Amino acid sequence: MAKKSDLLPGTLDMLILKTLARAPLHGYGIALSIKRSSDDVLTVEEGSLYPALQRLLLQGWVNAEWKMTETKRRARFYTLTTAGRKQLGIELTQFEVMIAAIGRVLRDPLEA
């Protein structure tokens, strides 16, 4: 098993919302999707994933319903809500601001 990389704090909710923005998914699907699209760099621990999903449910940013998978197994699929989409926008903006700021900090010494 690949060495786990810790997610930047506060980014898990955003990653889940972004993943769900593409398509409704079940918990395992979300974890898998994040892992794959990050080329196995980001591993979402289940210990964080399910509490986070409940948190998002409670905030009303995602909805959940039980559906059948392609393999005919019952699974809970999460869908992004309108409020969730708005929240994703907010978080992306904040994240970009943050990344840009961090990037500036890291670049400065080289330019000096």
Place this chain on the structure above:
Amino acid sequence: MNPLSHFVKKLSILFGRQRFQSELDEEMTFHREQAEKEFLAAGMMPEAARYAAMRQFGNSTRLKEQTHEVVGFRAETVFQDLNFALRQLRRNPGFAVTAILILVLGIGVSVAIFGFVDAALLQPLPYAAPNRLMAVDESGAAFPVSNLSYYDYLDWKRLNRSFSSLEVYGGTGYLLRTSAGAEPVQAVRVSDGFFRTLGVHPMLGRDFAPGEDRPGQAKIAMLSYATWLKRFGARRDVIGQTIDLNSQTYTIVGVLPREFAFAPHGDAEFWAPLQDLNGCEQRRSCHNLDGIGRLRDGVTLQSAVADLKNIAAQLERQYPGSNQGQGAVALPLAEIIVGDVRPILLALLGGAGLLLLIACVNVASLMLVRSESRRREIAVRGALGATPARLTRQFVTEGLLLAVSGGLGGVVLAAWTMTVLTRLLPKGVATQMPYLADLRLNSHTLAFAAAVCLLASLLLAATPAIQLSFQKIRDGLAEGGRGNGSRVWRRFGANLVVVELAVAVVLLVGAGLLGQSFYRLLHVPLGFETDHLATVQVIAPDTIFKNDQQRVALGREVVRRISALPGVQSVGLTSVPPVACNCNTDWIRFVGKPFHGEHNEVNQRDVSAEYLATLKAKLVRGRLFADGDDASKPRVVLINETLARKYFPGEDPVGKKIGDGDLTPASIREVIGVVADVREGALDADIWPTEYTPFNQGPDNYFVVVTRTAQDDGSLLPTLVRTLHSIDPNLGTMDESTMNLRIGSTQPALLHRVSSWLVGGFAAVALLLGVVGLYGVVAYSVSQRTREIGVRMALGAQRSSVYSLVLGEATRLIALGISLGLVGAVAAALLIRKLLFGVQAWDAATLVSVAVLLAVSALLASYIPARRAASVNPTDALRAE
């Protein structure tokens, strides 16, 4: 997201918890299966794939808990803690019952004692602005607080600038004519503004009007509420009815309210204005009243006292014959009413507080021992992801649960104790403490109980929490781990035991000193034999027994008839029974000795010829009275040894002459004998000089019959009363009692008995708890060191060295606890030295015996585990872990 829908969602999850849980389970199972499939697809063996999936998934319980925390309410986890705490206590009922019982005892006793303190010392007197009410009295050389003379009172009332009103009262007895004959009743004569000064209004009828206390006014009276109920059936038309007191007709003008009580005369049934002055009140030198005054606004007690002292000094100059040396005192009325019981109540409250402390410390150390044995459980819960905060909260919850159960039980116990203790008070004492009549749980006691409960909870919650914070979870998980947790416990638990032992010493010494005081009080030399003595007080109506001849004849008839009763050996009459008070005093002067107006104050008793012989008092010189010593014979007097020693040092007093301050010829008496001191005053009072004069030379309508019988003195009492009524049905009788009971129910005996028994009880419990606490510590330490001891023994240590290892540790704790306790005990005893009688606060015998008693019991308690340690089989001990 608005908070309301947030809340509603949480609520729906809370109620659909079952569903939430099963959905979460299903979701996670799905997740694990998917992961497993993937591992399989990657070429893992099925078994390995499952484990890998499980490993990756991690601790599913913890995960569920975390998920639950997101959606759960905080309160929900509190319920979980509570639920778990209850389960823990149920699983270990021995611990729970012991801990709760100890707390119930500690809290119950302290709340009950506080109830008494509250009723007596904290609740204001039931009068208007009670803190402005002062007791006003004279002071003389012999009495720091003495009664007020009527004429002095009139001058004080007229001249003082400090009191908005100054009133007097004096107790008296009346014979009430009832359909069943004459019945003695207690009454109080008061000046007209007495009730206005107190701020008490009659519930029915009217108060005494100004001027109604002057001689010659119409005879009127007010009823106490209890009398209105008992004698008049609570009829509202009682106002205007007449009653017959001492063969005089009184009109009832008012009924006092139910809540009215006046402790100095708690048993008074009737209240009447002063009106006709009795013999004493016609002389300035005779003191029989007490004053109350209401301070003017802005006047301090000090300036009021100074004002009164000025007036007293002026009266001294004006009337040197009667007022020389007479000063003035004023002190808060509450002081007169509860001054006597304050030290004992405070001492008892202190004792109860110490008991509570020891109870809490004991339960805390029980919890420590238990939390030690639960280290594995804590460690496992910690490893499973319980946060330290959550673990601490678990212990806090358990502590709270214990404290609250103990508190609730304690309140019930307190309510019961208060009822029982007030019922145990003899009636005579209860009437002097009307403030205890309605003693029950009230807002004050409940608030106190809540505060005590809170403190206990804090202690109980803090102890394991502190201990937990020292502990490393990993140590707990280690097999048979005895890491720093044990060291913490040993340090902590040992400190607690030292506290327990020290407190036990303080209580034991207190109980020892109070017990000794009580013993010495009951064994003070009395100068007479108390067994087989029956006493009864007699009041003869002065309308029938009008003159001295009739009274002498009555006295002789009483003695003759009672002497004829079967079993009666001798009968005597006295004006005041022994062990009552240094009171009814006389100022005397000696013929032929220099005199400078000093007040030679002595007790004076009118006694019949047989009285001193009946008491079995010892005649030292001369002769006793004969029945013939009456008005027709020369006036004679007997003196006690103290009087002889004080006023006739080195002389033979027999034949000397004693008179009043002016040596009025009619007052001169010849000393015919000296008797050994009979204790006339209270048990704890000094022996005063006393003179005895023949009843037949100064008979009174009131006297006490003292009967010595060969049989049981108690069973004679009804016969005595019957016999007296058969002499004349108009004779009032009261307070029939045996001498021993009478002495036992005097206030000093009662206060000492109550304090020594209660503190003794506290001390016994404290001793038990302290010793059990020590046993717990030593036993625990031994159980933790079994392996170490096994190793030592395997390496050749002797049994004796194992004993000394275990007992050495115990001895250190015991020595520390006892020495701290002894210091505390002397300090505590100095605080209660007012309650001690005939024994010093630092009484070496008591201190040493307590130290020995506690040391021996504590060593015994530690010997049991030490024996267990020494009998350890080294191979077993080594194999055990």
